[in-house]
Amino acid sequence: MTPYILLHIHRLKIPYMPNNIPDAAKKVPLMFQAQTKGRCQIQYIDDQARKEKRSQQAERWAEQWIDKAYPNPPIFGDQVQTRSYSISWRFVTNSGQDDGVIRPVIGARGWPFYPGSSMKGIFRRACTIEQAERYCGKDIKAGDFQPGIFRFHGGYPTSDTWQEKLVDIVHPQQDWQVKDDKKSAGAFVQISLYKPELIFGISSTITLKASEWETIWNIWEKALSTGIGCRVCAGYGQPEHHTGELIYRVQIQGQGQVSKQLDGTGEFRPNIFRAALRGHALRIFGGLTDADTADRLVETLFGGVRSHEEKFGLLSMAFGETDLELEEFGQRSYITPTYKVKGYLSWLLTQNLGDTEREGLQKLVKALTRFAMLLGGFGKSWRRADHRLFLPEYYDQEDPKPLIGCHWQWLGTKSLIQDVRVRKLEQVSQFIQEVRQAASNWMQLQGITPAPDNYAPWREAWHPETVQVWGRLADEAEDCEAIPRAKISEGSIYRSSVTGEVGQIGKLWHRMYPVVRLLQDPKKPNQPMPKKTNQYLELLRFFPDDSDQSEQFLEFLESHPKKILQKLWGN
Structure with a gap:
């Protein structure tokens, strides 16, 4: 059972004994229900609910999430170097945990999280070969890898304003607009953060001079300028200030x-x-x-x-x-x-x-x-x-x-x-x-x-x-x-x-x-x-x-x- 499920159970004060709860299945938060018909399918918009002005599953999903998430952001350790950057519009990462749904990776205390592995990937692409080998590691020979000196700790929103406007609409129309008269399947829902400020963390296994850390953050800003997360070519995950090409x-x-x-x-x-x-x-x-x-x-x-x-x-x-x-x-x-x-x-x-x-x-x-x-x-x-x-x-x-x-x-x-x-x-x-x-x-x-x-x-x-x-x-x-x-x-x-x-x-x-x-x-x-x-x-x-x-x-x-x-x- 994931830590976040345990967090929900603890904060709801529900004993982890389903037999003690009447209609237990109906009381499971939507986040933990299967993405299947009859249970939870937050990516679809219910037209009937819209006409009757009832809340959509995606809206209830988001409300349940932010209601139980901790009010204060996680804090990086003293050994971690950090910097904050603002995203110009929306930011979305695909957790890959729910079939057919794009929704953020959720980290400590229920906060959305940009994984360190993703951070390392785009950082490495922005490096020269020498920088990539020093900071991110290199292959010495077949099956033998030498780690780099860096640990990438990912990123979190700096405040709870990420909880606003989470439900995002995606409406693919390209074929209908250009090719033929066959209308698209309609709008879909994804969960994304609206104009968040994100704090990112990097630590080193050796002591580095302040001048080298400045170079490192310049590399990260160049990487960030290509966009982070999903749908970057459509304007998602773009920083307010660009230093890229x-x-x-x-x-x-x-x-x-x-x-x-x-x-x-x-x-x-x-x-x-x-x-x-x-x-x-x-x-x-x-x-x-x-x-x-x-x-x-x-x-x-x-x-x-x-x-x-x-x-x-x-x-x-x-x-x-x-x-x-x-x-x-x-x-x-x-x-x-x-x-x-x-x-x-x-x-x-x-x-x-x-x-x-x-x-x-x-x-x-x-x-x-x-x-x-x-x-x-x-x-x-x-x-x-x-x-x-x-x-x-x-x-x-x-x-x-x-x-x-x-x-x-x-x-x-x-x-x-x-x-x-x-x-x-x-x-x-x-x-x-x-x-x-x-x-x-x-x-x-x-x-x-x-x-x-x-x-x-x-x-x-x-x-x-x-x-x-x-x-x-x-x-x-x-x-x-x-x-x-x-x-x-x-x-x-x-x-x-x-x-x-x-x-x-x-x-x-x-x-x-x-x-x-x-x-x-x-x-x-x-x-x-x-x-x-x-x-x-x-x-x-x-x-x-x-x-x-x-x-x-x-x-x-x-x-x-x-x-x-x-x-x-x-x-």
Whole structure:
């Protein structure tokens, strides 16, 4: 029997004699029940319980855990060197103790624990060969191992704030968003810590100078920058400050609908950026090669599991918030939590690459990020422009409607100069070709020859035969054309297979992209100066099919006497 089970029994003051307890099986904490139907399956969301506003098993599981955990953290011994680091978003480790459930390793006194073995593993990867052998040990000959001088004691949260927001929602949607109309199995639950501060411990078998300990902690910070625990490529387990190999960093701001947790509260989830870039990478590669090859290329970039074989991706992602406001929008049955956020989006390299491959990867990541910013957005309802900004009359006080869309833009002088690659309509086609070329070049570095004539048969594979981009210059936010025209009878696409609706992905993306001009800086004649304007590039991405609604909308775009939009890309 594990120490933590004994701890529960002791603190509940239950004699360890099941025959003395009526219905003993029902009183066993969920943590110690089998993960099987009829007992405990915390990874699943009970829709009926949700409708009836009853607590989910995962919520009861978490409540039982924190109720019996000791209030104070474990303390490392005097011989252990320690340092504390803050995690920028969520942190999760997979204990592996419950089938199908991702939940933390639980250590002394019921506290979540980052194992020393895991700590040693990522520390070793951040070392030089000489450092790894000295600190972590080495093989002398077959079957003979010389231990290193270090003992890794793992890490604990520094305070009981880890007990807040433990229940985490995971909602895989990649195939439904990109490939076909088969909806995903739905949301799942995992248990993770929300923005914890973790204290880590290392001890040595010999006395070391303070200068060497400084070097050691620098190595650990480099290791920590790759992310710790599970799902690091999606933004989990990332420290607030990175000292690892940064491949691309950009400053952005946005607003939209925030994700809802099980209790109905909102949470801004930085994994929206990784989901967007992974999806766009799949679209771009899907237009350059066959489906299986495109999948494998994306897994090389972002990681994945194929035939029960896990693949560690080249990239990890982190988002550092500089400002975040969570509010509510709407009324009556249409109240939804919203966000306004500013911050730095960072992409980091998880493996050592040669200069040529590193440069090719860097160009690809930049291209995909700029593609996402130009043609869509991030998070819920990313295919639509934020109606609050571009059609405020949509939200009639007498006729409440759900919130639609999001809006993202570049932030900071550097991004406004370097990352804004499209400043007028004529540059859209050239930019799309640059993105496809960056993807093609990286494919060839992987030993794969692009074959655009054999593109993937997906709904949103990015190929000139499958997608069209239309656009116009809007003089101001109120000059938006697509949103109101979706509601009128002529060329109407409102709530059709073109725009999509609840439970259905539409064939149209709509974006209002802010126009930023470059002027000459009077103080620095050799340097450009960005100037924001009131104008927008109104862009429509349309994935036509052989449906009547699709044909009618295409005819509306091509033959409308006012030529509202012009075709910018696609056959």
